[in-house]
Amino acid sequence: MVIAVYEAEKSLQLDNANSFQHDNPVATESTSFSDSPSSGQTYPDFPGFDSSSAKVWIYPTNYPIRGYQMKISEAALFQNTLVCLPTGLGKTFIASVVMYNFYRWYPAGKIVFMAPTKPLVAQQIEACYKVMGIPQAHMAELTGSTAAKQRQEVWKTKRVFFLTPQVMVNDLSRETCPAKQIKCVVIDEAHKALGNHAYCQVIKQLSSQTLQFRILALSATPGGDAKSVQSVISNLLISHIELRSDESPDIQAHSHQRSVDKVVVPLGEALTAHQARYLQVLEKFMSRLVQNRVMGHKDLRTLSKYQLILARDQFRKNPPPNIKSPQQGMLEGDFALCISLYHGYELLMQMGLRSLFFYIQGIMDGSREMSRARNELQRTPIFMDLYREMEAMFVKPSAGSGPQEVSTRVMIFSSFRESVQEIAAMLNRHAPLIRVMTFMGQASAGKGVKGFTQKEQLEVVHRFRHGGFNTLVSTCVGEEGLDIGEVDLIVCFDAQKNPIRLVQRMGRTGRKRQGRIVVILAEGREERTYNQSQSNKRSVYKSIIGNKSRFHMFP
Template sequence: MSGSQRTLFQTWASSLGQGPPGTAENRPPVDPGEDSDDDLMLVAVYEAERGLPADGDFPDLDASSAQVWIYPMNYPLREYQLKISEAALAQNTLVVLPTGLGKTFIASVVMYNFYRWYPFGKVVFMAPTKPLVAQQIEACYRVMGIPQSHMAELTGSTAAGRRRDVWRTRRVFFLTPQVLVNDLSRNSCPAELVKCVVIDEAHKALGNHAYCQVIRQLGSHTQQFRVLALSATPGGDLKSVQAVVSNLLISHVELRWEDSPDVQAHCHQRSVEKLVVPLGDQLSAHRDRYLQVLEKFMSRLVQNRVLAHKDLQSLTKYQLILARDQFRKNPPPHIKGAQQGALEGDFALCISLYHGYELLTQMGLRSLFCYIQGVMDGSRGQSMSRARSELQRTPCFMDLYRDLEAMFVQPSADEAFLYSHPKLKKLEEVVLQHFRTWTDPEGDLDTRVMIFSSFRESVQEISSMLNRHAPLVRAMAFMGQASAGRGVRGFTQKEQLEVVRGFRRGGFNTLVSTCVGEEGLDIGEVDLIVCFDAQKNPTRLVQRMGRTGRRRRGRIVVILAEGREERTYNQSQNNKRSVFKSISSDRSSLHLVPSGPPMLPPGLQPALHQMTITCGHFDPQGPGRSAARPRRGPLRPLPALRPHHAADRRHEGRA
């Protein structure tokens, strides 16, 4: 079946604004014509709204609408999207699809059909952050044209009473999982009416994440709902993937990689380059001084036999945390009373110091200084007061701290930029070379670069370094919302979206981002991705790499410090290949959840109906959008790095 016409909702949605389908009166008759499949569709909708009886076990189902499922033809047909959409209608499905290949498109198709089949039902789209929620409501509208008056974007800032009213009057909801958990707990959300749940960035559904809480709470009210989970990569290892499958009640997996036969034609080539940078003499000397500080406090743990002696350079923060947990569960018999508390303090101090060690080796001296300055001036919180007292009594630490303070607190205004890590100079070379030599066979002179770094201090440092080369490089920092009262503020939801729009439109050509830019947001076409640090979890690296190669060839450069960071990256790549191979070659490696109650009566197999959906204009301020927050002033590139003071601190590690 195929055809072309305005969306069904545009034809008869005016009657729906007054109440649920089936209550409208005096609807004009429809003449089906001779051989028009689309007109027959309209007749079916008209009859369904008049209240045709449904199957007794499916009282909310519109049996006439469920005779078909609709697939849009206003986009080029991709067979893998069609196949995945059909599978997701029938089973709880995890869709693993590389970034840029249309996960949101598939979600829109599935949501639309459950919206049609269950006229009184609710459809939910969850995303982990508010900017993603705001982006997806518009994206879904542009695919299937569900009226804005039937959709709602819910945030925690919306009053609980108001959210209860919205749940009663709207049909399709876009929100974060935390909001849905709260509304389910308050019985604001009519859980028994939820028929379809879409979960974006589904790899987050681990442990007691809000995604897991939503599925558990829904399951306590009803078993009859469909789950569609979306991710570019399902997890860092097979155990994590299995947890996602179990937590989201997944009974079917649709898996595609860049080299899958049915998606290869839609993937643009991406080159990946690994650049390994030696620490250099200056940074190595400061590293050795910092290791002396670590040795002083680590030796106390070793002497008390609560930590096995290890090479300080190979020890990790995670290993320290495991050792502390073991100490708490089974303290040695010779450790008593106050001594146990003192060793707890030593563990906490060593874990904090090892975080600084990672900053030193991966990000550089400036990031290390900003971190330990936060400890010393008290802006990192009262929990660090013991660490501060201990460090103040440690001469080798105080000597290092004063030297770093001389470097970064009062630099001369005309002093040359201080490259606090050799990786910064390499990053600068890569970016400048890209802009100076950019040519595009399609004749598009505009090119954009995206740089990822995990820590805010590093993001600010990179932005300041690159903006010295304006107007060739026009860099903007991009980060999440900061904790209250902690220095350089982050961006609100509206400001994050404004940055993304400015980047897509060419207001600036380089985006320097924390992890907030890794997932979901439609950044636009990016020709060069630079990863300034390695990620232990291959999920994050895959998300970063997915930002390029969407519409034309892309390049990815990973800049690594020689030693531990290089080893971390190699291990991450091995983990990724292992997970992909395990799932692709042997689906029995995953224990899928048995299919729950069917969403359609036995024997009812909806026929495919392909049609062109003509969507109207999306109003960003239209019905269903959350109230806009007040702006905090225009966004501008970060100024040059300036002296740090206690009143201007922030939490560097937050995204």
């Protein structure tokens, strides 16, 4: 490939640029050349720009050529582009093409690829290396675990960097990252660029020093609503959007059908009875907050954990004048207890009784370190009756397993760690037919179920892909980006308010063959949440495709 480029550029210097067409015999099998829109022109004085290599841009033909990828790549070379492509359709491929061309056009320039977590950074390096022939000696992975002094050296000597945005922010503010030499910035999972996210800080700091760099932002979903899409556009200086949805004709040939089944589960008599008893417990502790006028009286069935947290913040900012400080501490404790109990209520309603039991067991056996809550609950007979009944029901079953090859692969998502463990325990009873692994994000210290370090996360992904396991039960950490391999069936154990989360989950199937998605919803609120999230997603896509003028683009 390098030779092909060299020869092409040599022939360019002899020829007039305009006579250089696609069918030039010099282009080898792995490379094809496209005239850049500006052939034959003189270029403005871009610092560090090599006008001889700029007569062409290069697109690899060592992979099957897909029209949409080529079209998006070309657009992304000449404008700051937000690329929204369903998962599995080659966003990284497009990024590699753009990075490679900037690598050629700016022989001394630097190129940055950012992804939100270390495991994603590691995955993207490998993917980019496969697509484009940037010598490995010119590439570097920078993480927070590399000493700052050492990073300074790497910034000087290498040209293509893969890193998390936090590291980039740190190095920009230390002035070890040479901002003016950066010519191309790729941002993966770009929908995260909201508020004061590290992505936004990087672009702010870079653009305060230079505007001579190209931005390419990648995401499977641009945002949960039009407002957040606009924020991403503004924060990442986007001037052009390339959006494809599952319905787009140019990608249909390349994506496999995915059927989505919605299963609505009624609570049933037993759970309804437990719900009523649990609400009585909640009522008891909530009524103290209501009596002290720090919480309005709400129907407990429609209350949300978020409303409780808002009320507590309000109470902290301006406590009622009649409440003295010892009593303030009491109420603070009541808020904490109600928020915990309400979390339990959500578990009961979405996941069932066993999840509720494991959560509460953590409070009662002291592993959650909530001694005040435990003492209060122990003094509440109606609660203790319920707890003892659950205890009698859920004595842990033992599980055996033995590996064997099965081709079906299943991924199950649930938002709560307790529920992930419970689902895994239930499925383990069906070993060796079902061979289960669990997958969770990094834990906050000390509470409940222990999380996985990033190293363990990569290990799980590797073992699931190669180790004879056929079922992965995951919290939301499995939604984003990590290439878990081909999955045939996805079960969503709970609905997501945010359409981004659901799209990410669905993106785990239908990459190489047909996939099926089953969403299990509790009757009532959870079902409404799901329907709302689906219509949000449709309206965001509609507003981008049908009404681009609605968004303010960066010039």
